[in-house]
Amino acid sequence: MEPEDPFERLKSMPPRGHHALLGIYHVAAGADWAELACPFSAGFLMDAGVGLVSSGPVISLIDAAAGAAIIARTRRWEPMATLDLRVDYLRAARPECTLHARATCHRVTRRVAFTRCEVHDGDPANPVAFAAASFFFTSEP
Amino acid sequence: MIERAPYAQLLGVREWTDAQGNTGLVMPASPALEGRQGFLYGGVIGSLLELACLAALAGEGEVAGERPRPINITIDFLRGGLMVESYAQARIVRLGKRVVNVDATCWQADRESPIATGRMHILRA
Numbered sequence: 288m289e290p291e292d293p294f295e296r297l298k299s300m301p302p303r304g305h306h307a308l309l310g311i312y313h314v315a316a317g318a319d320w321a322e323l324a325c326p327f328s329a330g331f332l333m334d335a336g337v338g339l340v341s342s343g344p345v346i347s348l349i350d351a352a353a354g355a356a357i358i359a360r361t362r363r364w365e366p367m368a369t370l371d372l373r374v375d376y377l378r379a380a381r382p383e384c385t386l387h388a389r390a391t392c393h394r395v396t397r398r399v400a401f402t403r404c405e406v407h408d409g410d411p412a413n414p415v416a417f418a419a420a421s422f423f424f425t426s427e428p
Numbered sequence: 429m430i431e432r433a434p435y436a437q438l439l440g441v442r443e444w445t446d447a448q449g450n451t452g453l454v455m456p457a458s459p460a461l462e463g464r465q466g467f468l469y470g471g472v473i474g475s476l477l478e479l480a481c482l483a484a485l486a487g488e489g490e491v492a493g494e495r496p497r498p499i500n501i502t503i504d505f506l507r508g509g510l511m512v513e514s515y516a517q518a519r520i521v522r523l524g525k526r527v528v529n530v531d532a533t534c535w536q537a538d539r540e541s542p543i544a545t546g547r548m549h550i551l552r553a
Contacts, residue, residue, distance in 0.1 A: 304462035305469035308438070330438035334495075341435035342498050343478060347471025369470040373502040 293364040294321075297355060309344055311351050314387065321355035322389040323348060327382060340380040345388075345406055345416050349374060352390035353402040353420045360392040360400075365424050367400070372420040380415045384408035390420075398424055430483040439472060441479055444515075451487060452517035453480045457510075468509030468543075473534055476516045477503060477546035481530040484518035485550055499527070499549040507543045512536050514543070526552055
């Protein structure tokens with residue numbers, strides 16, 4: 288029997304922890320990228336009165352998508368930690384809209400993986416955020 | 429004011445003030461905040477830092493009709509966050525008329541061993 292592909296394993300894992308709280312799900316993937324999404328929830332609001340969506344869920348969705356993109360590229364199941372994450376908020380996300388994050392892993396070294404990510408809330412041509420994140424493989428050599 | 433935000437309530441974030449008058453945020457651990465087994469989700473730590481920055485600005489006194497907007501945030505993850513209570517405190521580096529620069533630190537049991545730091549630009553609009 289073929290060994291199970293780590294990315295297929297990631298896709299088929301039932302959501303747990305914070306992924307489950309946000310409702311994060313898998314949308315699509317390629318050789319070095321992954322797209323995840325999470326549906327709007329009233330709990331994402333910063334100010335319910337004016338319908339202002341918090342950028343917090345955007346950060347978590349980026350972290351998830353970037354991690355998935357690394358596994359899509361490496362096809363390895365290695366423990367890793369986020370080193371740093373920078374997010375540019377191009378505009379506020381609209382309430383009631385599903386957030387999509389498409390991350391690309393553009394470089395992997397023995398120890399570090401570099402990713403970029405775009406977030407939109409329905410129209411990829413009108414992004415909500417751009418991000419760059421790097422990750423460190425934590426296992427001993 | 430931050431703890432009234434639905435998103436802060438989703439994370440279980442509350443405000444604290446110590447005997448010296450310092451203020452910040454605290455977030456109890458919960459299974460809904462977990463990433464890989466036994467560790468706090470990185471995105472949640474980043475969100476706590478961001479909320480602390482916004483709370484620090486709100487603490488400067490709200491201008492009527494002003495709705496601060498995040499421009500960007502940079503987060504450095506220093507240590508894995510354990511499934512215990514997390515604290516965050518932010519410091520306003522520069523309070524401009526249009527743009528505010530804020531630094532924030534997140535720690536758990538030991539304040540001298542932060543688990544993450546962040547820097548944020550906020551637009552006053």
